Amino acid sequence: MKKKFKMHNAYANDLINNFTKYYANPIEEYIKQNFNWETDHVCLINSDLNNTITAVSNDLLKLDDEQVKQITKNTQEMAWINFSNNDHNENHDILIKNHFDLLHVYQGMVLQTKDWDIKDSLTNPHIKVVETKAEVEKFTSIIENTFDLETIVLDKYLPIHKYNIENKVNHMILVKDENDNFVGTGNIYFDDEHAIIDDISVLVEARGKGYAKMIMFYLISYAKQIGKSEVLLFGTEDGTPVYEKIGFKLIDTYMEVFYKK
Structure with a gap:
């Protein structure tokens, strides 16, 4: 840039x-x-x-x-x-x-990884690292079905995936249900000193079963494993209490999304 x-x-x-x-x-x-x-x-x-x-x-x-x-x-x-x-x-x-x-x-919210216990988060059988074009397409499909399409760019994920192969800028994952169907997504970017979590989503029919927590625990554990001492994200009003229970703290950084038709 x-x-x-x-x-x-x-x-x-x-x-x-x-x-x-x-x-x-x-x-x-x-x-x-x-x-x-x-x-x-x-x-x-x-x-x-x-x-x-x-x-x-x-x-x-x-x-x-x-x-x-x-x-x-x-x-x-x-x-x-x-x-x-x-x-x-x-x-x-x-x-x-x-x-x-x-x-x-x-x-904005921040979590210190110093006291984070990785446990078995990185070996969770429900988590699948995105590796193929088909998996990127599935990732994109889930985002399309869970995000506000007025402010999301759906055709960015394959270029980001290709860019990441050489530049190692992010780590995209899918989460599977008990029938091996992909039902959620997660993404973590690496910038300067911090890791930044994004694209957390779970299909409506799969919510309330702990998949979002699996995604978050995996991504935070991955950030700690690669040496990041702090993890950042933007939380919604509904999401911030959930993130606070995990260990995130609010910071004085706000993102307002406007749209004009």
């Missing part, structure tokens, strides 16, 4: 720059062609083959009406993701004023 977001602390920097880099296809040629930095703090991502645009910003740059209107003037639909160190900020108000709807708010 040409530049990096500068945020309030190392946790926020890693979370936000990881999100921006892997929001879409991570291959260097793609990044050079499609990451268009309008300012030091606003990045436009041409996120898929349909030319869907996503803007990424943070509250160190205070947006104004003219900036937002200039960026959105040629788009019919657009996602805007704003990062901040508080749960209500000036950029929030500007985006709402410019007819963006707030879809989701996520809060």
